[in-house]
Amino acid sequence: MSAIVEGFRxxxxxxxxxxxxxxxxxxxxxxxxxxCISCGSDDLGWTVASGRGxxxxxxxxxxxxxxxxxxxxxxxxxxxKLEEGVQLMARLWPATDGSxxxxxxxxxxxxxxxxxxASVDKRPVAWFAPAAV
Amino acid sequence: xxxxxxxxxxxDKRSPNDPVFIGVGELPSGRYPNRTFIGxxxxxxxxxxxxxxxxxxxxxxxxxxPCLHSFADQADLIFSRMVEELGLSKSAKSSFMAHSGGSTSxxxxxxxxxxxxxxxxxxxxxxxxxxxxSADLSKMVTMLTLNGIPQEWEQPSGITFNAIGALITRxxxxxxxxxxxxxxxVCVALRQWSRLNPNAMYRDRDLTIDEILASKMICDxxxxxxxxxxxxxxxxxxxxxxxxxxxxxxxxVRVNASGGCVSHYSLGQETDAATLGWKIAADRAYTHADWGxxxxxxxxxxxxxxxxxTIGAEGLGLVPPGEAARFFHAGHASPGGxxxxxxxxxxxxxxxxxxxxxxxxxxxxxxxxxxxxxxxRQIEGARRGIIGGxxxxxxxxxxxxxxRIEKGELQ
Numbered sequence: 001m002s003a004i005v006e007g008f009r010x011x012x013x014x015x016x017x018x019x020x021x022x023x024x025x026x027x028x029x030x031x032x033x034x035x036c037i038s039c040g041s042d043d044l045g046w047t048v049a050s051g052r053g054x055x056x057x058x059x060x061x062x063x064x065x066x067x068x069x070x071x072x073x074x075x076x077x078x079x080x081k082l083e084e085g086v087q088l089m090a091r092l093w094p095a096t097d098g099s100x101x102x103x104x105x106x107x108x109x110x111x112x113x114x115x116x117x118a119s120v121d122k123r124p125v126a127w128f129a130p131a132a133v
Numbered sequence: 134x135x136x137x138x139x140x141x142x143x144x145d146k147r148s149p150n151d152p153v154f155i156g157v158g159e160l161p162s163g164r165y166p167n168r169t170f171i172g173x174x175x176x177x178x179x180x181x182x183x184x185x186x187x188x189x190x191x192x193x194x195x196x197x198x199p200c201l202h203s204f205a206d207q208a209d210l211i212f213s214r215m216v217e218e219l220g221l222s223k224s225a226k227s228s229f230m231a232h233s234g235g236s237t238s239x240x241x242x243x244x245x246x247x248x249x250x251x252x253x254x255x256x257x258x259x260x261x262x263x264x265x266x267s268a269d270l271s272k273m274v275t276m277l278t279l280n281g282i283p284q285e286w287e288q289p290s291g292i293t294f295n296a297i298g299a300l301i302t303r304x305x306x307x308x309x310x311x312x313x314x315x316x317x318x319v320c321v322a323l324r325q326w327s328r329l330n331p332n333a334m335y336r337d338r339d340l341t342i343d344e345i346l347a348s349k350m351i352c353d354x355x356x357x358x359x360x361x362x363x364x365x366x367x368x369x370x371x372x373x374x375x376x377x378x379x380x381x382x383x384x385x386v387r388v389n390a391s392g393g394c395v396s397h398y399s400l401g402q403e404t405d406a407a408t409l410g411w412k413i414a415a416d417r418a419y420t421h422a423d424w425g426x427x428x429x430x431x432x433x434x435x436x437x438x439x440x441x442x443t444i445g446a447e448g449l450g451l452v453p454p455g456e457a458a459r460f461f462h463a464g465h466a467s468p469g470g471x472x473x474x475x476x477x478x479x480x481x482x483x484x485x486x487x488x489x490x491x492x493x494x495x496x497x498x499x500x501x502x503x504x505x506x507x508x509x510r511q512i513e514g515a516r517r518g519i520i521g522g523x524x525x526x527x528x529x530x531x532x533x534x535x536x537r538i539e540k541g542e543l544q
Contacts, residue, residue: 005285031286031399057307057406059299060353061291066278067271069291077296079401089287089401101353106307125289 004032007046009124015114017049017126019084030086051112052131053082058092060101076101080110080128093129103130142421143390144250147543149376152246154386154535156185157496157503162366162484163334164266170206173262173367175218181369184505186381187256189219192371194254195228196245198237198261201276201487202268215260226254234281234524235435237261238492239391239531245372246388257372263487265363266334273363281525283399295360297400297526298438299352304406305440306354311458313354317345318462319439320359320481325467327478329510334364334484361437364484368496379540386502389517389534392418400526409441411448411521414530419450422534424517426450431501431512432472433494434521436479445521446474448530473512476501491522495533502537 004020008031011018020032024041035042058078065073076092093113094100104110109131114120144151158180160173182189197210213228233240241259248254265273277294306316324340327333340358348358378385394410394417397403419425426449434445443457451472452460460466466474477483477497480490498518500506515537522531 002285031283031402057300057304059296059303059355061293061296062353063349063351063357064274064293064295066288066291066293067275072291075291077290077292077300079300079403079406081404087401087404089290089292089399091290106304123289123291 012120013117017112018046019049021047028084028086030088053080055110090126090128150250151375152249153378154499155378156371157500158369159332160367161332162364165365166267177367177369185371191256192258193226194257196259197230199232200263202264235491236522236524236531237488238495239522260369261489262367263489266365295352299355301406302440308407309455314342315458315462316439317342322461322467323479323482326476327482330477333478335482361480361485364486366486368492384539389536390418390422392532395529410530411445414532415449418532429519430515432474432519433498435523
């Protein structure tokens with residue numbers, strides 16, 4: 001694992017969604033890079049995101065998963081655009097009432113909804129849920 | 134930059150060094166456990182060279198398009214095995230590989246064109262073979278997940294290539310208001326074409342919208358019969374200079390202009406999955422071209438999922454924004470339609486031959502313009518065709534505007 005993703009993963013374990021941020025020009029960057037994609041600086045740090053965003057598009061993987069994901073089927077995946085202007089691939093929580101992922105829609109608001117630290121150790125990925133309207 | 138003079142990025146069709154296509158070769162796609170990788174490459178090379186009217190010894194440069202089924206087989210190609218297999222030791226000047234996934238064939242055309250126009254090569258053989266149809270499916274799915282999807286960033290999410298196709302399909306359906314039946318109709322049109330293509334994987338089996346909508350949901354909203362089947366296959370083409378072409382041929386095919394756009398590496402970074410890089414790439418091509426989308430007799434647009442083609446057709450200006458799936462549903466892209474698309478059956482019905490899926494579409498476009506497709510698949514009098522390619526997680530959109538040249542018209 002390269003060091004630049006450690007800050008993001010550490011944040012997930014603490015229930016935070018962190019965005020790499022350039023200390024020189026303030027540009028938000030996700031996924032984390034080795035140098036700022038705007039000004040080129042290597043002085044990069046982290047800020048904590050609000051967790052609010054919009055779901056750009058999503059799917060539910062029901063078959064033919066990658067090796068190791070067989071027991072997790074079905075699972076929701078989506079591209080989330082954060083209000084800070086960056087975006088990421090995320091996992092989507094199913095509804096607790098059995099309606100699965102019916103509560104999600106393109107361009108609808110979603111909110112970061114962290115998994116527990118043990119889950120982050122196994123799968124360092126950000127989880128989102130529909131935002132209360 | 135508006136109003137600035139933009140120098141044309143094209144070559145002159147009257148130049149002796151104008152790079153042109155003179156021949157193609159292809160083997161049937163599907164599951165052929167008794168065929169071999171090097172055997173297929175050798176066979177398809179002979180077919181393409183024969184079709185070009187050249188001799189094997191005329192080939193001075195071999196440009197290899199990679200396989201994905203085996204790194205060992207790929208290494209054999211990188212280290213010039215095909216030079217020996219084709220009996221070209223010492224006579225070959227250069228043998229090398231280029232790779233940008235599904236858009237490799239488009240980039241190979243650019244490389245071969247540059248070599249010919251710049252005087253670095255006379256006759257370039259571009260070839261590819263894939264053994265996906267005979268490979269272990271689960272191993273290939275895992276290989277595709279571990280390669281080309283950001284390892285430390287997106288792999289922990291459990292994303293797959295079908296999921297990438299589904300995310301793009303959902304975004305396109307949302308933006309265009311296309312229905313599941315309209316999306317399925319793209320697959321049906323491709324099947325109508327593959328039924329006319331003796332090299333297609335699904336040349337013998339019809340497909341209906343009802344059948345697609347009744348098939349298993351794989352990644353919402355994509356169903357099983359909307360996902361490509363991995364296939365064995367092989368394809369090749371030969372490029373030379375116009376000066377060489379006119380010695381043995383009355384007609385050939387050239388690149389009027391090309392354009393490209395690399396929009397992302399990981400799909401999670403694509404800001405608009407419903408449009409991708411197609412419009413930018415198309416605008417870049419048309420800026421340098423002598424003709425536009427209204428002049429095309431056909432289009433061959435990368436189609437590992439239906440939405441890739443509908444997004445491409447709209448970005449290329451062939452169909453109004455949001456209308457491509459309905460265009461297919463109305464039969465306009467089918468055999469006999471007003472704008473034939475993916476006339477070999479595309480990856481979805483001719484077979485997904487890895488990096489070769491885009492090559493097969495390109496080879497079909499060249500074949501149509503050389504007027505060498507089988508009847509009734511041949512588009513009568515085809516003069517201009519648009520090729521659209523894409524690689525990786527639809528990271529790029531590559532556009533080639535191809536045109537047929539007849540010797541007499543250059544006076």
